[in-house]
Amino acid sequence: MDRVYNFSPGPSMMPLPALETAAKELCSYGTTGVSVMEMSHRSKMYTEIFDETAALVRQLMAVPENYEILFLQGGATGQFAAVPMNLMGGAGKADYIDSGSFAHGAMVEARKYGQARCVASSREDNYTHVPETKREDFDPEADYVHITTNNTIYGTRYIELPDTGDVPLVADMSSNILSQEMDVSRFGVIYAGAQKNIGPAGFALVIVRKDLLGRELPITPKFISWKAQAEAGSMLNTPPTYAIYMAGLCLKWLRDLGGVAEIEKINKEKAALLYDYLDESKLFKPTAQKKYRSLMNVTFITGDADKDAAFVKQATAQGLINLKGHRSVGGMRASIYNAMPMEGVKKLVDFMKQFELQNG
Numbered sequence: 001m002d003r004v005y006n007f008s009p010g011p012s013m014m015p016l017p018a019l020e021t022a023a024k025e026l027c028s029y030g031t032t033g034v035s036v037m038e039m040s041h042r043s044k045m046y047t048e049i050f051d052e053t054a055a056l057v058r059q060l061m062a063v064p065e066n067y068e069i070l071f072l073q074g075g076a077t078g079q080f081a082a083v084p085m086n087l088m089g090g091a092g093k094a095d096y097i098d099s100g101s102f103a104h105g106a107m108v109e110a111r112k113y114g115q116a117r118c119v120a121s122s123r124e125d126n127y128t129h130v131p132e133t134k135r136e137d138f139d140p141e142a143d144y145v146h147i148t149t150n151n152t153i154y155g156t157r158y159i160e161l162p163d164t165g166d167v168p169l170v171a172d173m174s175s176n177i178l179s180q181e182m183d184v185s186r187f188g189v190i191y192a193g194a195q196k197n198i199g200p201a202g203f204a205l206v207i208v209r210k211d212l213l214g215r216e217l218p219i220t221p222k223f224i225s226w227k228a229q230a231e232a233g234s235m236l237n238t239p240p241t242y243a244i245y246m247a248g249l250c251l252k253w254l255r256d257l258g259g260v261a262e263i264e265k266i267n268k269e270k271a272a273l274l275y276d277y278l279d280e281s282k283l284f285k286p287t288a289q290k291k292y293r294s295l296m297n298v299t300f301i302t303g304d305a306d307k308d309a310a311f312v313k314q315a316t317a318q319g320l321i322n323l324k325g326h327r328s329v330g331g332m333r334a335s336i337y338n339a340m341p342m343e344g345v346k347k348l349v350d351f352m353k354q355f356e357l358q359n360g
């Protein structure tokens with residue numbers, strides 16, 4: 001069976017070379033005679049794999065030395081709770097920007113642990129844009145400000161980061177981490193579920209500035225504590241060893257391709273191909289406001305639910321799968337993360353043109 005172009009929002013397409021290496025190494029890693037899945041997480045063999053994966057994250061994102069890199073279970077949703085638990089030990093309050101469903105979910109979760117104030121929201125506009133803020137909007141005494149850098153469901157992203165003054169900026173970067181250059185030093189904490197742009201599902205990558213460790217609430221379970229996990233090298237208990245190994249293979253692919261600066265160029269070309277066509281199409285309409293368009297998730301509709309359904313069905317038959325939009329937006333969503341090749345986007349646009357000719 002040939003591989004198809006998978007536009008799934010997550011878990012999503014992975015680089016083929018990474019999958020092929022994994023297949024080759026599945027039953028015996030190198031000359032070890034054991035699968036990575038069968039290794040003790042404390043063995044020398046596995047420690048090398050783990051350390052190399054963390055080093056690749058540091059190299060690719062140019063993470064400064066004063067930040068810890070953690071691989072933690074529970075995905076991004078786990079971090080919705082971990083963020084307030086680890087940071088609200090100061091004032092017990094935080095500011096949230098509500099730019100999408102996940103941003104909203106993070107804010108609601110935080111309210112279990114302290115005051116999470118909504119500073120700005122685009123909810124009333126069905127999140128078609130990212131709300132703008134000024135420095136004065138933020139509480140200077142807040143323990144942190146939380147944002148979502150890319151809104152996976154709505155296809156929007158931050159073009160410029162908010163100015164939060166001295167208040168640490170915490171970012172859920174699940175759907176655009178490693179897709180464009182980011183200055184890590186602008187953030188107190190970055191976290192991301194792995195299954196979009198890092199590797200398979202199974203962990204959240206957490207990058208935390210060291211001076212922010214130890215600001216946790218007394219109730220924080222040890223397993224949720226970034227400080228305790230940093231001290232234990234992310235191994236307070238057994239980490240998702242195989243997912244971390246697979247992520248390492250994906251990161252090597254990205255490094256060999258030229259790193260984040262190079263993939264950013266490619267990502268911009270891929271997104272431009274789709275948006276340029278959407279802007280001229282008489283059938284398909286993009287749903288996100290132009291200024292905030294995501295490079296990773298491209299959302300569009302025809303305005304006719306039957307046509308949308310026919311499009312998704314026919315695209316699937318062409319080997320262009322998982323294009324159905326999230327129910328809160330409807331229509332279609334093409335998730336074009338790092339591993340989606342330009343060829344896949346070209347094939348999608350060609351198919352859209354053909355569909356427009358027949359259904360316009």
Ligand SMILES: *Cc1c(COP(=O)(O)O)cnc(C)c1O
Nearest residue numbers: 075076077102152172174175193
């Ligand atoms: C997918 C996603 C999540 C949820 O990730 P899980 O790892 O499934 O918990 C959270 N935030 C954003 C921005 C996402 O895209």
